[in-house]
Each structure stands twice: as C-alpha cells, then as structure tokens.
Amino acid sequence: MQVGARYLGNGHCTFTVWSPDVEAMAVQIVSTAQTIPMARSQGDYWQVTAQDILPDTLYFYQLNNQESRPDPASQSQPQGVHGPSQVIDQAFEWTDHDWAGVALEDLIIYEIHVGTFTPEGTFDAIIPRIQTLKELGVTAIELMPISQFPGDRSTDDPSAYRNWGYDGTYLYAVQNSYGGVTGLKRLVDACHQQGMAVMLDVVYNHFGPEGNYISQFGSYFTDSYRTPWGSAVNYDNVHSHHVRNFFIQNTLYWLREYHLDALRLDAVHAIYDLGAKHILAELAEHVEALSNEQNRKLYLIAESDANDPRVIRPIEVGGHGMDAQWSDDFHHALHALLTGDQIGYYQDFGKCSQLAKAYQDSFVYDWQYSPHRQRFHGNVCRDRPSSQFVVCIQNHDQIGNRMLGERLSHLTSFEGLKLAAGALILSPFVPLLFMGEEYGEEAPFTYFVSHSDTGLIHAVREGRKREFAAFHAQGEPPDPESAETFEMCKLNWETRTEGQHHILWMWYQQLIQIRNTMPALKRQDHLETDKAARTHLKAGSDN
Amino acid sequence: MQVGARYLGNGHCTFTVWSPDVEAMAVQIVSTAQTIPMARSQGDYWQVTAQDILPDTLYFYQLNNQESRPDPASQSQPQGVHGPSQVIDQAFEWTDHDWAGVALEDLIIYEIHVGTFTPEGTFDAIIPRIQTLKELGVTAIELMPISQFPGDRSTDDPSAYRNWGYDGTYLYAVQNSYGGVTGLKRLVDACHQQGMAVMLDVVYNHFGPEGNYISQFGSYFTDSYRTPWGSAVNYDNVHSHHVRNFFIQNTLYWLREYHLDALRLDAVHAIYDLGAKHILAELAEHVEALSNEQNRKLYLIAESDANDPRVIRPIEVGGHGMDAQWSDDFHHALHALLTGDQIGYYQDFGKCSQLAKAYQDSFVYDWQYSPHRQRFHGNVCRDRPSSQFVVCIQNHDQIGNRMLGERLSHLTSFEGLKLAAGALILSPFVPLLFMGEEYGEEAPFTYFVSHSDTGLIHAVREGRKREFAAFHAQGEPPDPESAETFEMCKLNWETRTEGQHHILWMWYQQLIQIRNTMPALKRQDHLETDKAARTHLKAGSDN
Structure with a gap:
C-alpha cells in the first residue's frame, strides 16, 4: 500500500x-x-x-x-x-535511460555530507565536482541522510539547517535546504550521465526527537526493546505489517522515484525484529523484484555493528539477503596500528595480526572476547565473498565521534596516510572514502545539529560535554549547536590541487587505477586466498 | 567453566x-x-x-x-x-552402558508431570508404569521441568510442592519432593533398561519469582528486552559469556550426569539474543561435541511460538541447529476443527485447508496475517524434514491454559478422540502424547502452584481470575494455590483398562503399530509429498 x-x-x-x-x-x-x-x-x-x-x-x-x-x-x-x-508532482525529465548501474565489485564509494561538501551545501553544488571524482576513480557517491530534519526556518540561509541527518523525522521528504525533490533528481541524473552511481543513507532504526508526530498516527513504536536513541520501531508486534509497509514503501520510493542505485541502511543492529521474517529480508525481496522490473541491479547495503554474517547471507538459507555490509573491524585494526589509539573501542585492536585477520576473514572479531564490549562478539563469515564488505580508513562516524572531529590526516603522518590509502584501495573489499580524504582535507568533521527546541539544544550540548568529560585536558568539545562548528567542517576543496594535498590525490588516483587494472585484487575469495597462502607456505617449507 | x-x-x-x-x-x-x-x-x-x-x-x-x-x-x-x-556425590551404579538411544524419526513422546502422573508424585512411582507405556508403543518419556521450585517445606508430604515447573529458580537442582538426584537417576536407568528414552523440559528464558537470589551474584538479567514473565536473561550484553556458560554447563550437566537423551527447551522465542552467535546455536555445538564423545546422539528440541525455520536450520547456514521444534499450528488446526473453539488463538484456525497445510508445510502460518496476533506470522520451512517437528493433539499448555483445564476428552466425542489420535499418530511428524490421553483420562489438568510468599499467592490468584474474567459464565477458575486443585489433576491410571478407556488405549496402540510397520508414514518429505500429490492430480486430470 x-x-x-x-x-x-x-x-x-x-x-x-x-x-x-x-x-x-x-x-x-x-x-x-x-x-x-x-x-x-x-x-x-x-x-x-x-x-x-x-x-x-x-x-x-x-x-x-x-x-x-x-x-x-x-x-x-x-x-x-x-x-x-x-504535494509533489514527481514528473521529471530524466536523461539516464541507458544507465545500467555499477557492479558490486566495481564500487568505489565516496561518502558526502551535502551540507558541508560545498560552500553552498546543496545538491546542485555537488554536480560540478562529479567530473573530478570521476577522474579520481570513484564510481559511486553516497549521500548521508537527507530526510527532512529540524533547523531555523526564519532564514533562507541553507546553513540554518545543520544536521548529520540521522535525526530525520520525515523519511520520504527531501531536505528543503539541500534543494528538495528536484535538486536531488538533478544530481542523480547528472551523476548517471557521467557514469557515477548514487547511494543514499537511510535511517530505519529510530526517528529523530524533534518534529516527531508519527506516533500520533499509530503504533510505529514498541516498548519491547530499547535502542540507544529512544523508542524502537515496531517491526514485529501488533500492527507491525503496516509499520513495515511504511518502510518498504520508503525503500521503493527512493529507488524508483529518484533513480537511486543503492540504499545504505543505518545501524541495522538497532532494528529489532524477532519475527520469523526479518524486515531486512522483506526489504531485500521487494528490492529484488524492483531490480527485475527495472532490469538493473539495485543494492541494499547495511551498516551493522554485530559482525553477523546472517545480515549478508541469502534469504534462501535464512539470511537477511543484504548485498553487502559495512565492516568496522578493518578500520579499527588499521586505525589503532597507525595512531596508537587505545581508547574506547580501539582497546580491542592494536595488533598487526588483527589487520591480517581483517584481510583474510573480514571480521577480526568472529566470536572472540572483546574487552571493550566485555562479551564475545561476532561470528565467522568465511562463506561470504569479500565484495560483500564495505571498508574505510575513515568515515563520518569514525571522525565525527571524536571530540575534536579529527580526520586521519590530523592523526598520522603523510606517509601514514599513503600507507592507509594503499591498505584500503588495494584491499579485496569495497572501499569507501570520506569526502576530502583523497587530498588530506584539513577541516575537521565534528558533530553538529540545529534543533529549534531549546530543551533539546541544552540536552545535546550537555550530552556532548558529558560524553567527552574524560578528555577535558584536550579542551571542550566544539558547541554542536553553533553555526561556527558547522562552518568549520566545510571542505577546503580548492586545496586538492596544492602541494602535498595534490600528491595524495594523485596517489589515490593511481591506487584506484592499479585496483582497476588488476581484477584479482578486488575479487578475492576468502577460501582461495587461504588456499593460495597455504600452498605458498608449503612450497616455501619444501624448498 | x-x-x-x-x-x-x-x-x-x-x-x-x-x-x-x-x-x-x-x-x-x-x-x-x-x-x-x-x-x-x-x-x-x-x-x-x-x-x-x-x-x-x-x-x-x-x-x-x-x-x-x-x-x-x-x-x-x-x-x-x-x-x-x-553437596552431591554424583556417583551412581548405572546399568545402561548398552543404551544407544532412539532415532529422531522413531520418537513417540509421552509428556509427564511428575507430581500428578502417580498418586505418590515421585520419580520412583513412574518406574512400574514404564512397561505399560512400552506396550503402548511410546519410545520416550518427557518430564515437565523438575528444577527446584517453591513449596511448603514444613511437611514431608510431596503434595506440599505443587508446580508445573516453569517457575524453577535452581536450574541444576532436582526437585526434592520428586525424589531428588538419585530418584531421577533410578528412573532414567530403569527407562534405558526397558528401551525407553528420557527427555527433560528445561526453562532458559526466565527464572521463577520465588527463591530467585541469582541476580545478587551477577548480571544474569538485562533490561534491553521484556519477557512476559519478568526480566530477560542476559544472553548478549556485558558479561553475557559467563551467563551463557551457566546455561551451557546446565545443558551438559543434565545430559552427562543424568544420562538424559534430550532436552526440551521451553519457549525459546523468549530467549532474546541479538548477538551474532545465538545461545541456542552455541548450546547445539556443545551438545554435538558431547554426542560425539559419548557415541550416541543427544537431542535439543525447542518449543517456539515464532514459526521460524531458523530454529531448526543447521548452524552452517546460520540456523540455531536445534534437532526439532514444537509446532503448535498442527494442534490448533485440528483442535479448532474438532471443537469449534474460536476464542483466543483459535480464531486463527477452523478451516479444513489449514489442517491440510499443516500436514504439507508444517506451519499453517508461514507469513500470513494472523487475526489473533494482528500481524504477519511465521515463515516458510519447506526445506526442513517433517521429523524436525513435534506435534500433539493436547499438551500441558493447551489443556492447562483453559480455565477449567479440560482435556480433549471433555471437549469432543469418543469418535472425535479416535479421529484426533489417528491424525496425530499417522502424521509425518514426531507425535507427543500428554499423560493419560491414550485412554481418555477424565481428570483435568489445570494450573496449580504452591508459593510460600503470601504476596505472590495473592497475585497469582487474582491474575488467574483476571485472565478468565471473560469466562465468568462458566464459573470461577479453580484456585491455583489450593491443594485440592492439584489433587484433582492426578491421573486415574486404573481406568485405562476399563470400557471405552481401554478401547481408546488399544486404538492408540494399534495406530502406533501401523506407524511403525509403515516407515513411509513417518519419514515423509515435504517436497516428495507435494510432488506425489501433483503427479496424482495430474494423472487424475489426464484421465
């Protein structure tokens, strides 16, 4: 319906x-x-x-x-x-009729926050940069969530709306300050014209706190489970089929009306569904049907903190049928080695053997004890090909969850950056770049938000201070509600052609070229790697 | 550990x-x-x-x-x-060294509540009846939970301890009034001597309210989920590996120390574990290792309300690896047809086609809308053989959850009982009989309990009245805390040789003989049935 x-x-x-x-x-x-x-x-x-x-x-x-x-x-x-x-007339003069999409193995994803990628902070402002990304070798841009979020509507200034996007409350509404419905369509059409796929980050695990009127309409939420961000969505209780329909239609709406190539589903570990057909599997069934109807493969890619192979196993054997999932272990293993960080979840990492395990087994934690979590974590996923895992050396979360929003370029040497880029691009996984990393952008990417509810503003400020109380030696966290914090995060795009920034940019470009010319690099199969390694070792010991 | x-x-x-x-x-x-x-x-x-x-x-x-x-x-x-x-010395003179167990397909299970099966209400009192059950054709007895539960300890009378067993608080302790450790071992040894397997019902989804001191020792419970019976067990949060160890060791303890053949895991849908390795799968791994060690197959059979094939799919493909699961749909479909009941969950049943679907697909609800649940329910499980489903025409829950605890013999005619027995015994599934059904026992089996905490006694009484408030035309529910209610539920075992009771007993016996002599009956494969049916239909339409 x-x-x-x-x-x-x-x-x-x-x-x-x-x-x-x-x-x-x-x-x-x-x-x-x-x-x-x-x-x-x-x-x-x-x-x-x-x-x-x-x-x-x-x-x-x-x-x-x-x-x-x-x-x-x-x-x-x-x-x-x-x-x-x-009311929106979805009619649009699409020019991408010949667009066939990008294969999963060929994805090189570039994550963009629309508000800070360009000075204008709009969809339209992204378009002139597509060519540059194309030259770099990127094959898909991924937009952080663009569902309508709160902001100061007393001004026309787009920077009055400042939000990472994970607090959206209108899952079908394109953020007005980014350029709305038509702006998004122009961007997608332009991308497809230039051979670039477009992915969208959607949040199906909770609703933002401000402008959240949906619960007045029906039982969209359940008390059976607790999420870190408030009420859990009712995916498995009374009336859940109507709630599920709301999300299924949302997925189809983005893919069909906006010609998007893939959705990235935020934090699926906080999607609680203990029924016999998981909502992710139901979404996957609908997306497969739409793919067949449109004769091009559409993708669902899950962000999951669970290290659970079930997420990407086929539906036929009881999996959720996601095409791929993010794997944080690769990032954490590499980051801890490069920076020496041992705080928070980095305490679970720091050994070279862990990076090797990430390459070989995708998950470092596949049912080992995690000191950070104080429990066993993950499961073995060696039956899944490496193209089902999206990895990065930084992303909005890994940067923005730091008190000062430091990028990797602030935390390691130039040579370290080059090493990390090589480790990422030449990995057998699907690489994801965070906007600006390809030239060592120096702007931070910290947490920002622009609630209009004064109680919320206060709560967010205090929460942020509390979260980083242990780091007070480094100073106070930037005020998440201030416009300055937001402005500070905007890219210095012009620096990409200067000095070491340019050297790094060319380094990324060459790595991607190497990846593209050596198909073996990106089509690695766990079991084959293992077998090849064993054969190699055996040959070595025989000589 | x-x-x-x-x-x-x-x-x-x-x-x-x-x-x-x-x-x-x-x-x-x-x-x-x-x-x-x-x-x-x-x-x-x-x-x-x-x-x-x-x-x-x-x-x-x-x-x-x-x-x-x-x-x-x-x-x-x-x-x-x-x-x-x-302190218990587990040494015992076992005489069952040659015992090889019963294959899953050969199980005919007889469910027993120790306290009401015999006048004495003890393990030892069951032993003289094994021979009769053997003659009937039963191959396994299944004991309702025997973990220590509350009672009036001021008297030595076993009937001072009255409990279905699902409110146990000592998962390793054999109920003292039933005969304790040695009593249970004598029963199992006697059963094995006579070729009878013994299964035990264990409750891993919650702890009973009285005598529940375990939370003072550690984080055995979690606030992340809500169960219908109180705090959920902490299977996936901080320290969960120690909690999981407690249950894994419990499973191994019962199988190893008491020579039990199988455990029936109560209500696994209320075991909340969203980690990447479900506790059921971890239990299954340990039981498989113990089976290999002991060179006889030990079984885990789950009771699940979720109609989820994942429960019985192999671990290799992400299933929980249970050997079998209870399937209520068969019972409900048959019961609704026989009795015309349309109250509660029976409103989802009542069509002949549903019974046919239960035979063919195991689950009637495999992702259909359930009016009772007000949501979609279940999933398709046609990849699983019928020997992985345990079915019944009555059990402790289906009888005891009625206000007056009426057995099927109170609700349908004698011919109806015979029909139901045939439908059960000649089904392709593993049949389970509830004690006494084989001769049309006339005692009810209603809910009873004997708390010593006066607040709890009051709460249970009032809760029971409230639960059946809509049925007040039928009178008040029997007082669950009274000794009379318990005594009323004891079997009239001697009636099995009298009149129609005896005719029914022989009817069951003959049905089981037919089942045993026609292996095709009990080894039915869904896909083969389907194929055979289609071939048959096609042949019919061609003529």
Whole structure:
C-alpha cells in the first residue's frame, strides 16, 4: 500500500495514511483552510482522491477533527519539520535511460555530507565536482541522510539547517535546504550521465526527537526493546505489517522515484525484529523484484555493528539477503596500528595480526572476547565473498565521534596516510572514502545539529560535554549547536590541487587505477586466498 | 567453566561461582558454621577446593562476608528454594552402558508431570508404569521441568510442592519432593533398561519469582528486552559469556550426569539474543561435541511460538541447529476443527485447508496475517524434514491454559478422540502424547502452584481470575494455590483398562503399530509429498 500524497496529474491527488485508532481523518488544505474528509479502508488506511489539488499544495492531516499534523509520509516539508506537508508532482525529465548501474565489485564509494561538501551545501553544488571524482576513480557517491530534519526556518540561509541527518523525522521528504525533490533528481541524473552511481543513507532504526508526530498516527513504536536513541520501531508486534509497509514503501520510493542505485541502511543492529521474517529480508525481496522490473541491479547495503554474517547471507538459507555490509573491524585494526589509539573501542585492536585477520576473514572479531564490549562478539563469515564488505580508513562516524572531529590526516603522518590509502584501495573489499580524504582535507568533521527546541539544544550540548568529560585536558568539545562548528567542517576543496594535498590525490588516483587494472585484487575469495597462502607456505617449507 | 559444587571423592569438593562485583566470597558450612574463603580467579569466578566435606553437606555462599545465599548452581535444595544448598556425590551404579538411544524419526513422546502422573508424585512411582507405556508403543518419556521450585517445606508430604515447573529458580537442582538426584537417576536407568528414552523440559528464558537470589551474584538479567514473565536473561550484553556458560554447563550437566537423551527447551522465542552467535546455536555445538564423545546422539528440541525455520536450520547456514521444534499450528488446526473453539488463538484456525497445510508445510502460518496476533506470522520451512517437528493433539499448555483445564476428552466425542489420535499418530511428524490421553483420562489438568510468599499467592490468584474474567459464565477458575486443585489433576491410571478407556488405549496402540510397520508414514518429505500429490492430480486430470 503506497502511503502519502500521490499526485496523479490534472489536479488529482490521492492521499493515503495509516491510522488505526482515530475516528476521523481529513486532508486540510492550508491555503483555503478547506478540509477534505478521508474514508477508512481495509487495514485502517484512510484515503481520498481529491480534485483541484495543484502540485506544491500545502496540507496537513486533521486527526479526529482536531489536531493538524504533517503527513508521516510527506515528500516535502518546505517550512521544516513542524510545518505543513507539500504535494509533489514527481514528473521529471530524466536523461539516464541507458544507465545500467555499477557492479558490486566495481564500487568505489565516496561518502558526502551535502551540507558541508560545498560552500553552498546543496545538491546542485555537488554536480560540478562529479567530473573530478570521476577522474579520481570513484564510481559511486553516497549521500548521508537527507530526510527532512529540524533547523531555523526564519532564514533562507541553507546553513540554518545543520544536521548529520540521522535525526530525520520525515523519511520520504527531501531536505528543503539541500534543494528538495528536484535538486536531488538533478544530481542523480547528472551523476548517471557521467557514469557515477548514487547511494543514499537511510535511517530505519529510530526517528529523530524533534518534529516527531508519527506516533500520533499509530503504533510505529514498541516498548519491547530499547535502542540507544529512544523508542524502537515496531517491526514485529501488533500492527507491525503496516509499520513495515511504511518502510518498504520508503525503500521503493527512493529507488524508483529518484533513480537511486543503492540504499545504505543505518545501524541495522538497532532494528529489532524477532519475527520469523526479518524486515531486512522483506526489504531485500521487494528490492529484488524492483531490480527485475527495472532490469538493473539495485543494492541494499547495511551498516551493522554485530559482525553477523546472517545480515549478508541469502534469504534462501535464512539470511537477511543484504548485498553487502559495512565492516568496522578493518578500520579499527588499521586505525589503532597507525595512531596508537587505545581508547574506547580501539582497546580491542592494536595488533598487526588483527589487520591480517581483517584481510583474510573480514571480521577480526568472529566470536572472540572483546574487552571493550566485555562479551564475545561476532561470528565467522568465511562463506561470504569479500565484495560483500564495505571498508574505510575513515568515515563520518569514525571522525565525527571524536571530540575534536579529527580526520586521519590530523592523526598520522603523510606517509601514514599513503600507507592507509594503499591498505584500503588495494584491499579485496569495497572501499569507501570520506569526502576530502583523497587530498588530506584539513577541516575537521565534528558533530553538529540545529534543533529549534531549546530543551533539546541544552540536552545535546550537555550530552556532548558529558560524553567527552574524560578528555577535558584536550579542551571542550566544539558547541554542536553553533553555526561556527558547522562552518568549520566545510571542505577546503580548492586545496586538492596544492602541494602535498595534490600528491595524495594523485596517489589515490593511481591506487584506484592499479585496483582497476588488476581484477584479482578486488575479487578475492576468502577460501582461495587461504588456499593460495597455504600452498605458498608449503612450497616455501619444501624448498 | 563448571559451576557449583563438584564432589571429587575422599571428602574433597571444589566450589565454583561467578560473581564479578563482590569483594569477598566464602563457602559457609551450615553444620559447623565454618566459613571457607574462596579465591577470585580469571573471569571473576570464585573458587576453592575444600577438604573434609562429605556428600550431603549443607552450605551457603557468603557474599562480602555478609549475606548467606544458596548456590545458583546448587544440585540439591533439600529444604526448598530458600534453604541451604547440598553437596552431591554424583556417583551412581548405572546399568545402561548398552543404551544407544532412539532415532529422531522413531520418537513417540509421552509428556509427564511428575507430581500428578502417580498418586505418590515421585520419580520412583513412574518406574512400574514404564512397561505399560512400552506396550503402548511410546519410545520416550518427557518430564515437565523438575528444577527446584517453591513449596511448603514444613511437611514431608510431596503434595506440599505443587508446580508445573516453569517457575524453577535452581536450574541444576532436582526437585526434592520428586525424589531428588538419585530418584531421577533410578528412573532414567530403569527407562534405558526397558528401551525407553528420557527427555527433560528445561526453562532458559526466565527464572521463577520465588527463591530467585541469582541476580545478587551477577548480571544474569538485562533490561534491553521484556519477557512476559519478568526480566530477560542476559544472553548478549556485558558479561553475557559467563551467563551463557551457566546455561551451557546446565545443558551438559543434565545430559552427562543424568544420562538424559534430550532436552526440551521451553519457549525459546523468549530467549532474546541479538548477538551474532545465538545461545541456542552455541548450546547445539556443545551438545554435538558431547554426542560425539559419548557415541550416541543427544537431542535439543525447542518449543517456539515464532514459526521460524531458523530454529531448526543447521548452524552452517546460520540456523540455531536445534534437532526439532514444537509446532503448535498442527494442534490448533485440528483442535479448532474438532471443537469449534474460536476464542483466543483459535480464531486463527477452523478451516479444513489449514489442517491440510499443516500436514504439507508444517506451519499453517508461514507469513500470513494472523487475526489473533494482528500481524504477519511465521515463515516458510519447506526445506526442513517433517521429523524436525513435534506435534500433539493436547499438551500441558493447551489443556492447562483453559480455565477449567479440560482435556480433549471433555471437549469432543469418543469418535472425535479416535479421529484426533489417528491424525496425530499417522502424521509425518514426531507425535507427543500428554499423560493419560491414550485412554481418555477424565481428570483435568489445570494450573496449580504452591508459593510460600503470601504476596505472590495473592497475585497469582487474582491474575488467574483476571485472565478468565471473560469466562465468568462458566464459573470461577479453580484456585491455583489450593491443594485440592492439584489433587484433582492426578491421573486415574486404573481406568485405562476399563470400557471405552481401554478401547481408546488399544486404538492408540494399534495406530502406533501401523506407524511403525509403515516407515513411509513417518519419514515423509515435504517436497516428495507435494510432488506425489501433483503427479496424482495430474494423472487424475489426464484421465
């Protein structure tokens, strides 16, 4: 069941929203104050096909003839998370009909935070840089989440909306300050024109705290489990099929309407689903069907902290059927060796043999005791090919979760950076670069946010200070709510052609060329590596 | 790491207990008031090998030189759940050296509640009945849980301890009123002598409310999940490997020390473990190793409400590796057809096609919408052979969860009973009989319990009334805390040779003989059935 406002053309628009416990539901048109009653259909979906609704019409849903609330499946929130939703005509002059996508093994991913990648902080501003990324050898850009998040809507300045994106509350709405629906489509179309895939980071494990009206519509949350960020999404309890539908439709919506090539699912270990068909497997089934329909392979890539091979095993044997998953162990093993860091999760790393194990087995922790976690962690995944693992030497989390947001370039020598780049690009895994790492960007990437709720602002500031209380010798963490912190994180893109930055850039470019010209590098199979190594060792001992 | 008191002979006994947060731990000998300090070893296990400790010695652990508490891994609680633990010499004159076990496909299970199966309510009282069960064709008895539970210890009357067993708090202690350690061993030995396997029901999803001191020793519980019965066991959080060890050792203890053939794991859907290696899979690995060591196949059979094939899929593909699981759908489909019941979970059943689906696919609900659950339920398990499913037409839960504890014999005609028996015994699954069903026992089997905590007694009584409030036209539920309720549930074993009871008994006996002489009946493969059916249908349509 599609949810939200579907514009049909000729002023016709179908509105659909799931809400089991209300007695009445209506569409409220903002400009005319007209209310259009909706009818309850099977499964407690409220629906109406209205006439004389033009694209861009602003509306609310009115629950029980009382509260007016934005559409949980709003495709646009031009006035922010507390404002009305907007009817969107999804028609667009696509020029990517010949686009066939990029194979999993050929992915070289470049992670972008839209707000800080360019001075403008918009989708459109990314387009002129695609050519440069292409020259570097990148084959896919991955956008950090772009679902509508809070900000100061009293100004038109895009920098009034500052957010990593993981606190979004409108899963279908493209962030207005980034350029909205059409801006995103222009970017994807331009990328495909130049042979670049586009991936989007989506958050299905929780909703942000501000502008979160969705629970007023139905049982989207459950008390059965606790997430680190608040209520868990109800994937397996009463009415969960309607909640699941909301997320399944969301996945299909991004892939179908925006021609995206892949979704990166944030922190799937916090998606609690103990039913017999995991929501990830159900998503994978739908995406496979869409791939077949569109005749190009679409990907689901999970971020998971669980080191669980089940995530990427095929559905037929009970896996979740994700095409790939992030593997932090590679990063941690390399980072701890290069920097000597032993704080937090780095205490589990620091041995050369661990980096070797990451290369060979993907997971370093595949059911060993983890001192940081104080429990056993992970499981053996040697049945999965290395192309199912996305690795990095830095990403938004690894940088931004540090008090001062230091990149690897702040923490190791230039030679160290080159070594790390080689270790990454020549690995058998799918490499992911964080924007700017290819030329040793010097801007930090720290945590920033722009709530409008003063209580939240205070809570975030204090939380951040508390989190880093042990580091007070290094000073205070930058104020996450300030505009300066955000501005400080913007890339100095022009430096990429200067001095050592340029040398590093060319180093990355050459590594990628080597990777591309030696297919063996990126198609490594665990068991074959192992066998080859054993044969080699045996040959050595025989001589 | 073995936990508890291990008697080594010659007055030597090693005591081991895990307790990470205490500063001191000692063994306190009750008879002498002597305290023997324990030493903290790796992993926060406290240990001492003491001398001059004779078998049957009573002891407590003394935490921080203050509170005295029973041993969480106590093998005997002769004075009940609040009393001291007892050192057990596990030596026993076993006579079952030639016992080779029963193959999964050959299991015909007979479920027994020790307290009500015989007038005496003891292990020893079961022994004279083994021969009769053998004549019937039963190949395994399955004991409802026998871990020490609360009761009135002011009397020696076994009927002062009344409990289904699912509220046990000492997972290693054999219920004293049933006959304790030696009583259980005598029963198992006698069964094996007569070619009868013995299975034990164990509860790894929660601990009972009374006599539950285990949380004072360490983080055995977690707040991350909620169970219907209280705190969830900590299988995947900080220190979980020590908690897991407690349960792994428990499984091995029952199989090794008591020569049991299989464990039935209660309600595994309430075992929350989101780590990458599920505790069930880890249990299965250990049991497989023990099977290999003992050169006879030991089984783990899960009760699961999830209709999840993962439970019984092999570990190699990410399953939990259970040998079999209970499948309630077969029962519900048959029960709803026979009785017309449409209350509670029976509202999901009542169609003939559902019984047919249960035969063909094992699960009726393999990702269909369940009106009772108000969500989709189950998953397809056609890759698993039918011998991996245990089915019944009644069991302790299906009978005892009714307000009046009516057996099927109270709810359908004699011909209905015969039909049900045929449907069960000639099914391709592993059949389970509930004690007495083979002769149409007329005693009910209702819920009973004998807490000594007055607050709990009141709570249980009121809870039971509330649960059945909608049924008040049928009267009040029997008082679960009264001795009369318990006595009422005892079998009238002598009636098995009388009139229609005897006819039914012979009916069961003949059905089992038919099952045994036609191996095709019990080795049915889903896909083959399906193929045969299609071939048959096609042949029909061609003519």
